[in-house]
Amino acid sequence: MRFSSKATRRTAPVFLAIVTGLTLALSGCGGTTVNSDSDEVANSGTSAASANPDAPLKEGLKVAFLPKQLNNSYFTVTDRGGKTAVEEYKGTFSEVGPSEASASSQVSYINTLTQQGADVIATSANDPKAICSALDEARSAGAKVVTFDSDTDADCRDLYINQATAEGIASTQVKLISEAIGADGGDIAVLSATANATNQNAWIELMKKELQKPEYSKLKLVATVYGDDNAQKSQQEVQALMQQHPTLKGIISPTTVGIAAAAQYLSGSEYKGKVQLTGLGFPSQMKEFIKNGTMKSFALWDVEKLGYLAAYAGAALASGQITGAEGETFKAGDLGEFTIGADSVVLLGDPTVFTADNVDQFNF
CATH class of the missing domain: 3.40.50.2300 (Response regulator)
Structure with missing residues (x-):
């Protein structure tokens, strides 16, 4: 499957900074910084490697999608978009997750993915803090963490893919x-x-x-x-x-x-x-x-594109094209180029309103 969207450049709006100040914020106040003397992204968020936007996407990346819960129609579609992207850049896709969306139900799956050496973990968090320790261990082991749909605290991940403001x-x-x-x-x-x-x-x-x-x-x-x-x-x-x-x-x-x-x-x-x-x-x-x-x-919003974008963002991180710093850009396959905003947030786009006049025009 290929998306037909034309390449566009999007930035996360300034108002997200307001949301980050809340306990229930979509993203926190941390961000990845750039340090040209380092060869690796520091998992603490205090330093990072220089991005190489010309680096090719690595083949064979192990990319795991961890939704809030399996057998949820929303995440079935987002993860399908992620699988499409991973297949495009010749990676290995997997989907794991709990059957119930409780606060800590994702922790054991993150631990297993860390042991298995996942290169990218893309997850929608059931709780902003409950999975942070497990994600920190995954990042220390070399995994890049991309959240989508529902964020963790910002210092627990490398990027957040925001479906809409x-x-x-x-x-x-x-x-x-x-x-x-x-x-x-x-x-x-x-x-x-x-x-x-x-x-x-x-x-x-x-x-x-x-x-x-x-x-x-x-x-x-x-x-x-x-x-x-x-x-x-x-x-x-x-x-x-x-x-x-x-x-x-x-x-x-x-x-x-x-x-x-x-x-x-x-x-x-x-x-x-x-x-x-x-x-x-x-x-x-x-x-x-x-x-x-x-x-x-x-x-x-277009749910399948959300998963597709998350998978390409993870690959760009794992390949060294980006570090997660504000202002960096990367190409997400058929969706085109995206710009990383404040707090390492990438915006997919605006929601669509469906009525009797247009609902038949959409097939997701």
Whole structure:
């Protein structure tokens, strides 16, 4: 499979620095620096080798993808994009991970990958701190660590691939639920993934700030619940929301598992069309609920490209093309050239809004 996107240069926006100051930040305040006297990237983040942008990508790199959990449709697609990239540069791809998305469930897999001599570990963190010690050991053993979708503390990894700006995701979610509910407003709730997910928590905090704007004064966030990216638990949480908040007018679920579960529940209930739903979902999964009137719109980025970009970023690090320092650039296959921003963050792009008018145009 080849992506048809034209080469573009993107930089991480300045506002990410605001997010980094929060406990729930997508990225921390550390960055990799350049030291021309060193031949290797120091895992402590205090020094690094000089980048050689002309270095060829190494063949035979062992690249492992460690999602929050296996058999999660979101990560099935991101990891598929990663596999495509690894095959393009003739590396060896593997996918490992837990069956449940708990805070420390990824640690044992990182330890095993370190013992196996992985060159690149690409992971979406269930918790910003829980896997840091294991990642530090992996980096000390020579692995390059790329986080995507959900970040660790910045000093625990070499690069973070941000799927879209946190501010952009938050403002889009609030705008969509406001439009779906209408001018009268009302009570809304958030159905999140796990309670410790860095990306989810950062988005929720920014949604709360967005809701303070005058144009959203008639919307009131009354609850935030966690479905743990488990379909059954997510549906149970939605059912409980209906019972505990009978005046609820809308639900935001910024997780593909959660939004699909919520839509499934609402579509077969008395609340269909009465309680509005939006969030982050796959067009392939959500279009039936758009068409049957359960929901009006939702959003997402190109998930497969996210994994593809993470895999190429890892290869660029492992090949010495980049060190993770701000301002460095690398080419990510068919996606073109990307620039590393502050705090070693690389931005994929803006989220896409899906409605009845365009949902059939997408096949992921």
